Amino acid sequence: xxxxxxxxxxxxxxxxxxxxxxxxxxxxxxxxxxxxxGPLTTMLYEKLSSSAEVRILPAVGTHRPMTRSxxxxxxxxxxxxxxxxxxxxxxxxxxxxxPAEFVREASEGxxxxxxxxxxxxxxxxxxxxxxxSIGQLVPHxxxxxxNHVKNILVGTGGAETIHKTHxxxxxxxxxxxxxxxxxxxxxxxQEGMDRFASHLPITYVM
Numbered sequence: 001x002x003x004x005x006x007x008x009x010x011x012x013x014x015x016x017x018x019x020x021x022x023x024x025x026x027x028x029x030x031x032x033x034x035x036x037x038g039p040l041t042t043m044l045y046e047k048l049s050s051s052a053e054v055r056i057l058p059a060v061g062t063h064r065p066m067t068r069s070x071x072x073x074x075x076x077x078x079x080x081x082x083x084x085x086x087x088x089x090x091x092x093x094x095x096x097x098x099p100a101e102f103v104r105e106a107s108e109g110x111x112x113x114x115x116x117x118x119x120x121x122x123x124x125x126x127x128x129x130x131x132x133s134i135g136q137l138v139p140h141x142x143x144x145x146x147n148h149v150k151n152i153l154v155g156t157g158g159a160e161t162i163h164k165t166h167x168x169x170x171x172x173x174x175x176x177x178x179x180x181x182x183x184x185x186x187x188x189x190q191e192g193m194d195r196f197a198s199h200l201p202i203t204y205v206m
Contacts, residue, residue: 059155092158093124096196117192118158144183
């Protein structure tokens with residue numbers, strides 16, 4: 001899919017979503033600069049910002065905040081004032097907790113502890129007409145295949161959510177996880193999304 005076709009698909013998507021007044025774009029950070037999330041984010045910003053308030057929250061997880069030069073390189077044309085910062089230690093809201101019994105069953109007994117489901121306050125407390133989670137599907141050693149709910153619950157998640165799911169992946173065995181669509185980590189995160197975050201108006205663009 002080249003840039004022209006991607007633009008056409010985004011236009012079709014936007015046309016199906018109706019009137020959008022407040023939009024949040026959630027791309028990965030510079031560690032995924034090759035994902036094409038940068039161009040997709042820039043396209044969405046350009047298509048939506050003339051008629052809507054559009055903000056961008058890079059899903060940095062526990063990574064360092066993106067520098068101004070990294071933001072400009074990955075998202076050319078997006079103004080610096082459009083960007084929000086995710087602070088995984090302090091600026092999160094707890095939505096609920098996946099119980100230890102579910103985690104034990106999903107991990108085939110590898111671990112047994114509850115996993116809190118936390119997201120950035122920018123997602124939980126602001127009222128958005130639409131949240132676009134942007135990224136790519138690639139093999140990943142912790143969740144099996146990166147993106148989708150991981151971009152939200154880890155990329156904009158809290159420290160305990162991130163650490164417990166990463167530990168789960170390590171104990172279960174990264175060799176059993178890499179490149180697989182169904183893994184204990186994805187099962188736990190999907191359960192958390194279904195139980196506690198399904199009210200968020202998220203559209204995935206990958």
